[in-house]
Amino acid sequence: MWAIISIRVENKPGILFKVTHLFRSRNFNIDSLTVGVMENPEFSKMVITTVGDEKQIVQIVKQLDKMIDTIEVKRLDEKKTVYKELVLFKIKLSGSSDSTEINKLANTCGAKIHNVQKDSMIVELTATPDEIKAFEELIRPFGILDSARTGVTAL
């Protein structure tokens, strides 16, 4: 089971370490993690996606909630949440038509084109993990030279 956990913490040094350490010491997995300062700079928002059975996820939320540095811990309902992540793919350009085809795919999927070179281009997509996976399958035949993704953030 996949779960999105949103954590509001005090914006102080060392808290990211404590949160990740909790996952390690309690034998939980982090699938992705994003952190950013909130509109009130006293707080940061962490969004963690994790995989586990129902009992484990309930336990993760409780252990996070028990941490003194966490102000609010919520397990987000996928259906009622906007959740996105940003991914960058560096795609190989072999034939002359590759660029046009990738452009078309990018347009259909709402991705942006950056840094077009003679033999490669970088495509940016902001989407859900499933949509990113689908897009990745579409561009895989061209050859993915490199990629980087931010992890899921959610509200």
Add this chain to the structure above:
Amino acid sequence: MEIMNGGKALMKALEKEGVKQVFGLPGGANLPMYDELYKSNIRHILVRHEQSAAHMADGFGRVSRKPGVCFATSGPGSTNLLTGIATAQADSAPMVAITGQVPVKMIGRDAFQESDIIGMSNPCVKYAFQPRTPEEIPEMVKKGFYIAETGRPGPVLLDIPKDVQQNEAEITFPEEVRIPGYHPWSSIDITDIERAINLLLSSEKPIILAGGGTIISSAFAELQSVAEMLMIPVVTTFKGKGSFPENHPLSLGPIGMHGHAEANKIMTEVDCVLAIGTRFSDRSVGTFEEFERNLKIIHMDVDPAEIGKNQTAQVAVVGDVKASLRIMLKLLVKKAFKKSEDNKWLKHVNEVKDYWRANLKMHPGEMSAARILRKLREVLPKESIVTTEVGQHQMWASLFFDVIHPGTFFSSTGLGTMGWGFPASIGAKVARPDVPVLDIAGEGSFNMTENSLATSVLDNIPVIVFLVNNFSLGMVAQWQRTFYERRMIGIDLKNCPDYVKLAESYGAQGIRAQSLDELEKAIKTGLSSDVTTVIDIPIDPEEDVLPFVAPGTSLKEMILPS
């Protein structure tokens, strides 16, 4: 507002928290705070190893329910504290550990005696602070004490860089502090307690399982009233030992790996358990899946994260267990409920109890564990505080030493730290100088912190060490005999050192007791002495702790003495 250095701000803040003494050992990075300790009214109790300082603070904290304070320097001083801090965390004991640190500018440069104690201690503290300016100290001390002693208690670390101790600043002492992410006590939901009562009343074979939380919350009277009103037998976890008088007709004693035979037997028959302040440790319940099979669990605990962690509860009551039990009592009184002593379940429980108390085979010989511990119970005043070390003697204490006055028995049950009992007994004696304090020890454990004899003698904190001496690391030896076909390795301590001479060399009293008469005399001598007494009691190294529930098995598979 007053101008002072960080060290003085620390002492004033500690005094405001009512701290009368600290256990510690000075070094380079905490000299400025020691200089202010010199000028303050706080008593310093010098240890010979920082681990003992932490255990003393722990023992003080468990007995007084106020955080014990220990001091250590940076680097090895602070890492030596870690075992003691982890022990306090595992057993939810209130403690404030204060370490020196290298100056702020040197942090991260691998300076002499620098260690990242904030990072190292993270998984075994309830919270840790590192002030970067003297102004922050009073607020952090206040928050630290509040965090350490409220909700589920635990250790708090305050790591103070040397320049922060030295530098002067305008210091104010806050009256109140705000910790927005900390909610130590939940408000108790009465409907949960009503559901708990209904479940208990509708079950045919109920039991109460009292854990360490019952002792931390001092819910002794409440526990006894609920048990008597509902006429439900009481078992405890090992940590909960002594939350209920063990000579009470409803008491069956501890369950678990070395629980009482009758307690483990009955535990496998029950259909409903009211579990109070326990985390269902594997040592108490055996295999988790087998324990909860066919069992309805009502779980009362102050820590919401304990609900559902190891066992699935049908009814969960989150909140202070003393308060929860009080509400339960009120509701029972309202219902005018009183169960008769004359019920089928209780009759059966008593039959099982009588059978095992009469028929459990004992190890032969005058100085068997059961006989020496029963002798101790006979001679030691009931209000005495008892600590234990970790190993066979500890489990024999669980089996054969009945705790009559609730809340007088303490042990390192979670982390299982050998060497805890003796320094903890010194801390306990500081908290309760009015009662005798005794450490039931094994010689393997006592070896680890025996240099605390110096502290107990020089600082006039007399305790008794009841040294059950089988010349070996007995519990390991037992496991090698039981699970490794007697391939004995690393367990023979070869009667070294001589504990009578060892005690004497520290200025303590050493007595060897080789018969029950000598033992009785020795205990009485210890009780009437104003100096620490070590009673060396040689026993048969082949004696096992039985009954025994092997690790990874269920309570049903208990091994009995043959």
